[in-house]
Amino acid sequence: MNSRASLLFVLHAHLPFVNHPASSSFLEENWFFEAVAETYVPLIRMFERLAADHIRPGITLSVSPTLGAMFENEELKEKLFSYLESRLEILGKEKIRLKKEKKVLKALAMYERLYLDSLDLLHANGGSLIIPLRALQRAGQIEIITTSATHAVLPLLIRKEAVRAQVAVAATDYESRFGIKPKGFWLPECAYEPSLNAYLRMAGFKYSFAESHSIDGMSDKAVFGVFSSYRSPNGMNFFIRDSFSSAEVWSARNGYPGNPAYREFYRDLGFDADLDYIRPYLGEGGTRHPLGIKYYRITDSSKDLSGRDYYDPDKAMAQVEKDAADYVRRRIEQAAAVSMPGREPLIVNCYDAELFGHWWFEGPAFLENVIRRIRKERLPLRFVTPSEYQAAYPQPPELVPGVSSWGEKGYFEPWVNPSNDWIYRNLFSVTDKMIDAANFFKTRHLMPLQRRGLNQAAREVLLAQSSDWAFLIYIGSHAAYAKRRFAEHVNSAAELLEKSIQNNINEQELLKLELKNNIFPNMDFRLFSSPARY
């Protein structure tokens, strides 16, 4: 029985790189704007509030390189300001339209604060959220980690050169963005296989995370179950996600986010209002899509969306109090049931960051309440970062987790199935071409344009490897966009490689690509060369 436990909370923030500078309003760019307003800014504000009250959040935040690049993209910053200002404009109109609907006035005021808060934070930081994140990390409030360059599912890359490039580019990108070397690596989709250890260590990473079932059947080595970290023979540390406690927060059906008092995600003004009324806010396509303004609560999820009552922010916050109290009580009970003489059990919860705020609107408030409650009530729980836990327990048991992911059914089916498996032939082929070109050109004298072409080809290959395209095709959401993006990256890479070999690159075309897919400015194509030859 343990009197105290450590909580390790990982929020993985990721969006695919979506940047369409030729378009003033591109539908898929809204993913970024919505997540900024509903998740990233509320989380940063929460961390700042806690720090101001001398309560260290101790949260681990994974910021994917693609998201980091979007945070610092000048055109996206401009569009983000426009997006937030347009939300305030709609809310201004809504206040007039709904002035007699007293039940929505609190929600309207809440949304106004939400968007104003984003504008304030962005204005104070030149439009970039990297600045406040870097400050929070420097002050020791949070620990920021990274993930593979474009969120590729690493066990599916086939060629080890591609794995090495994804990991190495992520490490370089992190250092240039946050000013220090990264320690932690979030495996996209928690997808792990043992050969990754060497590449992670080679790039300087010290720890990563694996799914709970990655240690199933290893009771002789996994002596502390999921309640401890483990270390591979090459010195890579792994924290094991506790699926039991994670499900309480994550599950939309049985978890906290499904409470009837909480905001209903799927009932949105973009679908409820007259088309003419909202048309100015629908962008170039003019088709209905969510606007982020939602007036209803879940009420009864078994019923049709039309059967929803108005959302009451005060009642939702009262439910947050109850859920946070329930969560900490369960963690104390969970820890008390674990027998680990001489060490505190570690409970590892990992989530996509966008669950907190975007999908589960009350998520940031829940997390803040949990952190404050532990401090205020002097509960036998404490938030730790992976580095702190490693410092406290520097010699964890040795173990190599098994092949696994946190996706549907626990392995790789969401990313390899009959709906999307066709992409891999093309990906395999263009990746091989990239490796061949890197091996051929790495020691040769190159004309500047050739070098730029090869570096851009490397960016395009990395972007084609993003897990998002296969997944979107699988779930049938934005599938046409995902197919187009995948094909564009593969074709651009193939064409650039051909033209680099012929030393026949069209500079204007290259420049267009460099401006659009302007991720990883220090990209060096030689990262794709075979290790023995590099």
Add this chain to the structure above:
Amino acid sequence: MEDKDIRIPHENKLGLMPVRPGVFFALWDFSNVRVSRIREGEFSENIKLRLYNEKQKICFEGNFPWNSYGAYLEHEPRAGKYYAVLYVEGEDGWITLSESNMSLSPALSGTVNERSHASLEFHKKKVGT
């Protein structure tokens, strides 16, 4: 654009990816020369794929149309290292054309329900938009 029509110069190659315990996905490609020779009838239109474990034991064998470019290889769900070999049939019998990368099969653990579904993507999949 058709899904399988992205224009890249092709070579003979074979890749192997884990899908779940007991299932790999194999994908292959041929050089333009090889495609011409198949089309001219020099080789049969079916290719043979074999899956081997690290002890070189055959764990799966099956024939597939050469231009399907991908196939799911089912085998006894036993964790370990596997690789595949692609054969084409000519006048003198089956000849080896490509050997895949080595790939690790996951160990079967628990039931589907026991395994976690943590990803928000799964949340989106189940609830739908």
